[in-house]
Amino acid sequence: MSSPLTPIVLGHPWLVKHGPRVDWGRSTVLAWSNECYASCLMSACSSVSGSVLQEEPVNLSNVPAEYLDLKEVFSKSRAASLPPHRPYDCAIELRSGTSPPKGGLYSLSVPEREAMEKYISESLAAGFIHPSSSPAGAGFFFVGKKDGSLRPCIDYRGLNNITVKNTYPLPLMSSAFERLQGASIFTKLDLRNAYHLVRIKKGDEWKTAFNTPRGHFEYLVMPFGLSNSPAVFQALINDVLRDTVDQFIYVYLDDILIFSSSLQQHVQHVRRVLQRLLENGLFVKAEKCEFHAQSVPFLGHIVSSEGMHMDPExxxxxxxxxxxxxxxxxxxxxxxxxxxxxxxxxxxxxxxxxxxxxxxxxxxxxxxxxxxxxxxxxxxxASAPILVAPDPSRQFVVEVDASEVGVGAVLSQRSVSDDKMHPCAFFSHRLSPAERNYDIGNRELLAVKLALEEWRHWLEGSGVPFTVWTDHKNLEYIRSAKRLNSRQARWALFFGRFDFSLSYRPGSKNVKPDALSRVFDRSERPATPECILPERLIVS
Incomplete structure (x- = not known):
C-alpha cells in the first residue's frame, strides 16, 4: 500500500485469524487473538514501536554536560526492550514435591480492563511476556498509584511460599562508612525498569504464568513480586560494577551512590559507571538522579562530607x-x-x-x-545511645499499632553492646478520613503496610527474617487467605516481598507504637472498644 490511510476490505478468514476486538465508538482496536499476538504482532510491533519509542524525548535538563555524550544510558525505549540472557538470570527453584498453584481471575473494572489490554499489548510487543500453556497461573489485578494511574500486579504469594530462597546478601550501609571518608561530592543514580532488565532463567518461565480475562501469559523477564528478585538483582549489579564497588561507589539494588574527593575525579568516576551500565544493557532514570551534590539522601541517611547521618525524617x-x-x-x-x-x-x-x-x-x-x-x-x-544505626545482618523487630486517628511504628534491634532492644527509627501517620472508616483489623494491617513501606530499604531482602509485633491475633490470615478484597490483595502482594513473621503482643505491652498512633488524638474522650467480629458470628 502506498499509504496507511488507503482503504482496504478485510475478509472473513483474516478476521477469524486475527480476532480483532473493536471499540466502534472510539474507532480503536482493543485486543487481538493470541495467535496474532504470538505470530504477527510480536515481531511487527517491536520493530515499529522500537523506531517510534526511540524518538520519545527524555528530559536531560538535570544531567551535567559532561555526560550528554552518554545520553543512550538514559534511554526509555532501550530500557523497555527484551534484555539478553546473563549468568544472573532469575532462577525459580521450587521445594521438592511442590508445584505453583493455579489461581482464579480477579474481577476488573472497565478502566482496569482497558489498562490490562494496553499493558498486555505493550508487554507482548516488547517481548516481556508471551502466551502460555503453563499449568500454573497467578491472579492479575491493578493497584492505584498516587498520580491516579493504574499499576499491574500479580499475586505470586503461592509461588513465593514454595520457592527456595536465594540467600545472596544485600550490602550493609555501615560498610560504606569508611570508604566515604574524605569524599566531598556525590551523585545518586536510579536505574530504570530495573527488574525488567533481568531475564527469567530459560525453562523457568512457565512458573511465572498469570491469568487475565484476555488470556494466559508468562514472563520472559523478572516481574515484580517474586521473593528472590532483590537478591537476583543485587548479584547482577554487583557483577557489572565489581571493580568499582570497593573504590568509589555503593550499590543497593537499583540505587547507586558515587562519591569522590574532587569534581575532576568525580566526573571520571560517574562516566566510568555510566559507560559500564550502558555496556551491560542497564539504563538510568535521569529524572530521579542527583548529580554533583554536596549532600544526598540515601537509604534513610544523609550522606555528606561530614559522613553519614540519620535522615531527620x-x-x-x-x-x-x-x-x-x-x-x-x-x-x-x-x-x-x-x-x-x-x-x-x-x-x-x-x-x-x-x-x-x-x-x-x-x-x-x-x-x-x-x-x-x-x-x-x-x-x-533521637540521638545515641538510644537511637542506633540499623544493621541488616541482625534481626529487626517492627512494632506497630493503630488507633482511631493514626498509626504508629517503631523499628528496633537488639544491641550487641548491652543486649537490649534499641530503636532504629520511629514512624507515625495521621489517618485520612477514608482510612478512619477502616475496621480495626484493616487499620492494623495498614499500620504494618506503612511501616514496611517506610523501612523497605532495610527490611526487603534482609538476610535475617524479621518479626512484626502487633496486638491483633487475626492478622496472620492475610498471608494465606484464598480470596481478598482489592485493598487486602494489594497489601498482601506488597508483604510478599519481605521475609517476616507476625507475632501477637498484648496491647498492654505494645505501648510505644500505641503512643505514636495517638499523637494526633487531641480529645479527652475514652477509646471506644471496637468489634473485630460481630457477636452474631461468635459461636462461643
Missing part, C-alpha cells in the same frame, strides 16, 4: 510530637518514654516537671519548665 515522629495539652496526652508520652529510660542518664530527674503534672491532686498547667523537660527528652530519643 526517620525520627520526625518523635521530634514533632506536639506539647501535651492534657493530663492524658502527657501520660501517653511518659508511657512511651518509660521504655527507653534505662538509656537516659538521670531520666527520673529530667522528667520530674512532667511526672508532677500527672498527679490528680494538682491542676494541669503546662509551664516553661515542663516544656523544657519535654523538649530535652524528645531530643534524647
Amino acid at each position: 526517620k525520627v520526625k515522629a518523635v521530634v514533632d510530637w506536639p506539647s501535651p495539652d492534657s493530663r492524658k496526652a502527657l501520660q501517653r508520652f511518659l508511657g512511651f518514654a518509660n521504655f527507653y529510660r534505662r538509656f537516659i542518664r538521670n531520666f527520673g530527674q529530667l522528667a520530674t516537671p512532667l511526672t508532677a503534672l500527672t498527679s490528680l491532686s494538682t491542676t494541669f498547667r503546662w509551664s516553661g519548665a515542663a516544656e523544657a523537660a519535654f523538649s530535652d527528652l524528645k531530643g534524647r530519643f
